[in-house]
Amino acid sequence: MVQSKKQKYLFLTFCLLPTFLLFVIFTVYPMVNGIYLSLFDWSGMSANREFVGFENYVRMFNDEIIGKAIYNDYFFVVTKVIGIMILSLFFAVALTQLKVKEAPFYRVVFFFPNIMSVVVIGILWQFIYEPDIGLVNGLLTSIGLESWTRPWLGSMEWALPSLVVPAIWAGIGLFMLLLMGGIMNIPKSQYESAEIDGASEWQQFWKITVPLIWPQIKTSMIYIVITSLNGSFVLVQIMTNGGPGNETEVMGSYLYQKAFEDFQFGYGATIGVLILILSLVTVLIMQFVLKREKVEY
Amino acid sequence: MTKFLTGAAVRIPLIIWSILVVFPLIWMFIGAFKSNAEIFSSPWSMPETYNFGNFVSAWVDFSIGSSFLNTIFVTVLGTVLCLAFSIPTTYALERLRFKGSEVLFNVYLASMMIPAVLGWIPLFFLLMNMNLLDNLFALSAVYAISQVPFTIFILSSFMGSVPKELEEAAAVDGMSPYGVLFKIVTPMVKTGIITASILNAITFWNEYFMALILLQTESKNTLGVQMDLLSTNAQYESAWGALFAGLVIAVVPVIIFYAIFQRHIVKGMTEGAVKG
Numbered sequence: 001m002v003q004s005k006k007q008k009y010l011f012l013t014f015c016l017l018p019t020f021l022l023f024v025i026f027t028v029y030p031m032v033n034g035i036y037l038s039l040f041d042w043s044g045m046s047a048n049r050e051f052v053g054f055e056n057y058v059r060m061f062n063d064e065i066i067g068k069a070i071y072n073d074y075f076f077v078v079t080k081v082i083g084i085m086i087l088s089l090f091f092a093v094a095l096t097q098l099k100v101k102e103a104p105f106y107r108v109v110f111f112f113p114n115i116m117s118v119v120v121i122g123i124l125w126q127f128i129y130e131p132d133i134g135l136v137n138g139l140l141t142s143i144g145l146e147s148w149t150r151p152w153l154g155s156m157e158w159a160l161p162s163l164v165v166p167a168i169w170a171g172i173g174l175f176m177l178l179l180m181g182g183i184m185n186i187p188k189s190q191y192e193s194a195e196i197d198g199a200s201e202w203q204q205f206w207k208i209t210v211p212l213i214w215p216q217i218k219t220s221m222i223y224i225v226i227t228s229l230n231g232s233f234v235l236v237q238i239m240t241n242g243g244p245g246n247e248t249e250v251m252g253s254y255l256y257q258k259a260f261e262d263f264q265f266g267y268g269a270t271i272g273v274l275i276l277i278l279s280l281v282t283v284l285i286m287q288f289v290l291k292r293e294k295v296e297y
Numbered sequence: 298m299t300k301f302l303t304g305a306a307v308r309i310p311l312i313i314w315s316i317l318v319v320f321p322l323i324w325m326f327i328g329a330f331k332s333n334a335e336i337f338s339s340p341w342s343m344p345e346t347y348n349f350g351n352f353v354s355a356w357v358d359f360s361i362g363s364s365f366l367n368t369i370f371v372t373v374l375g376t377v378l379c380l381a382f383s384i385p386t387t388y389a390l391e392r393l394r395f396k397g398s399e400v401l402f403n404v405y406l407a408s409m410m411i412p413a414v415l416g417w418i419p420l421f422f423l424l425m426n427m428n429l430l431d432n433l434f435a436l437s438a439v440y441a442i443s444q445v446p447f448t449i450f451i452l453s454s455f456m457g458s459v460p461k462e463l464e465e466a467a468a469v470d471g472m473s474p475y476g477v478l479f480k481i482v483t484p485m486v487k488t489g490i491i492t493a494s495i496l497n498a499i500t501f502w503n504e505y506f507m508a509l510i511l512l513q514t515e516s517k518n519t520l521g522v523q524m525d526l527l528s529t530n531a532q533y534e535s536a537w538g539a540l541f542a543g544l545v546i547a548v549v550p551v552i553i554f555y556a557i558f559q560r561h562i563v564k565g566m567t568e569g570a571v572k573g
Binding site: 007008011012014015016018019020022023025026027028029030031033034035037044087090091094095098100105106107108109110111112113114115116117118119120123124125126127128132133134135138169172174177178181226229230234238252255259260265268269272273275276279283 | 303307308310311314315317318319320321322324325328336337340341382383385386388389390393395401405408410411412413414415416417418419420421422423438439442443445474475478499502503504505506510520521524525528537540541544547548551552554555559562563566567
């Protein structure tokens with residue numbers, strides 16, 4: 001190309017610099033500053049920012065609600081991974097291999113909750129759990145199980161499991177599609193030769209389908225973990241606000257409360273650092289564990 | 298016979314799940330036309346008369362109307378800004394190999410893996426110091442930046458397949474690199490731009506938490522924040538009908554969008570998710 005070096009660099013700067021500057025200001029700087037803020041006691045007014053070292057971290061390790069929140073976050077992670085993986089794997093196999101004529105219909109329907117806003121999903125499910133007019137209690141009453149009805153989101157032991165259901169409901173579609181993509185790439189001949197060898201469909205599923213779509217399974221599981229640790233608090237915030245008591249508090253909702261309601265921004269940032277570290281550690285562990293299983297095959 | 302049985306065994310879970318997805322949505326639509334008394338006395342039945350009062354109440358009394366317009370504003374502006382930020386960068390990273398281009402690309406990609414939660418507190422103070430809190434332009438810009446890495450990721454695979462000869466021919470004809478980028482390459486990646494923009498628009502339309510933190514007056518609220526407020530108020534005033542109507546107003550644009558762009562959305566979402 002006929003252009004001087006100077007012109008080339010000018011063009012590169014034009015392409016890259018504005019976006020990169022904005023990226024640094026609005027994405028990189030807040031992350032770094034968040035870690036820095038966790039070392040301060042700060043109510044948000046610039047005058048009374050006090051350096052306290054690791055005091056916020058000491059406080060965090062002695063905070064009972066943090067323990068509860070971490071437990072709840074991992075309760076979400078485990079139940080969502082199991083629930084979503086079983087259901088979406090079943091649906092993916094059913095819609096690709098079991099010769100269901102109306103498969104496209106199910107695909108379109110199942111994916112729809114994935115593009116609804118969490119706010120809408122949360123409010124809708126609040127209604128579904130509503131003690132008097134809600135679908136769940138209504139359904140239980142109509143089939144004669146009146147004794148099972150309860151205020152689901154207001155109950156100490158049922159609130160947390162009740163929150164998992166909409167999270168799974170809204171998550172199935174995306175992972176089903178991901179797994180379907182993997183299954184459709186498996187060559188037909190694999191199954192044909194297995195059939196000649198007399199392998200049952202169940203054996204084919206475990207010996208062919210699962211190992212060959214392992215990359216997709218692994219990606220899905222890690223993706224569920226990341227989005228759950230960093231996003232499930234929105235559902236909590238909308239449906240229960242962490243209650244009853246602190247029964248459904250998760251790290252993200254607790255961060256919001258501490259920072260933007262109690263104005264303890266330093267402590268809020270400390271919780272943010274905890275979320276960051278736990279997410280990275282969990283993903284690293286999963287990378288390691290899930291990789292080993294692939295080598296076995 | 299066994300064929301019929303296995304067919305049934307497969308279909309029953311599929312049908313049950315379809316009902317679980319569709320029924321709450323239908324219930325929501327029906328509820329939007331009922332009076333409060335009717336919602337309580339017969340939550341399951343069809344409405345006796347179809348009244349649109351709930352929609353008027355939600356739109357006017359509960360400010361869903363103004364938040365609807367605000368949401369359209371940030372969605373459109375955010376989507377356009379995101380393209381303006383991403384297209385030149387993607388072109389430079391994908392097509393003008395330079396020292397560090399791979400590193401920069403990976404920096405953008407890696408930032409998608411890092412939780413944004415921690416950054417929200419400093420972001421709040423950053424915008425406060427810039428006097429940009431409660432400002433829909435600022436919110437759109439923040440949205441746009443937040444989706445830049447994802448957009449670069451989607452666009453780069455499309456730009457990689459634009460034939461190099463086209464660019465070279467244009468350059469030989471004396472076209473400036475700016476011309477090559479905007480008149481030759483950008484139109485060639487139209488599909489990628491559409492895919493990324495649809496997904497960005499859905500993300501912005503649905504966004505809740507940044508809006509909650511960065512907006513402060515009711516007249517500026519976007520749909521997510523306003524729906525959450527409406528939901529809280531509805532419980533005190535038992536304005537259930539208006540709440541159902543608000544939900545319908547928030548969901549209908551998404552349904553229409555999904556109906557039109559179903560293929561793009563599905564393809565982009567699955568490709569975007571593989572990034573993990």
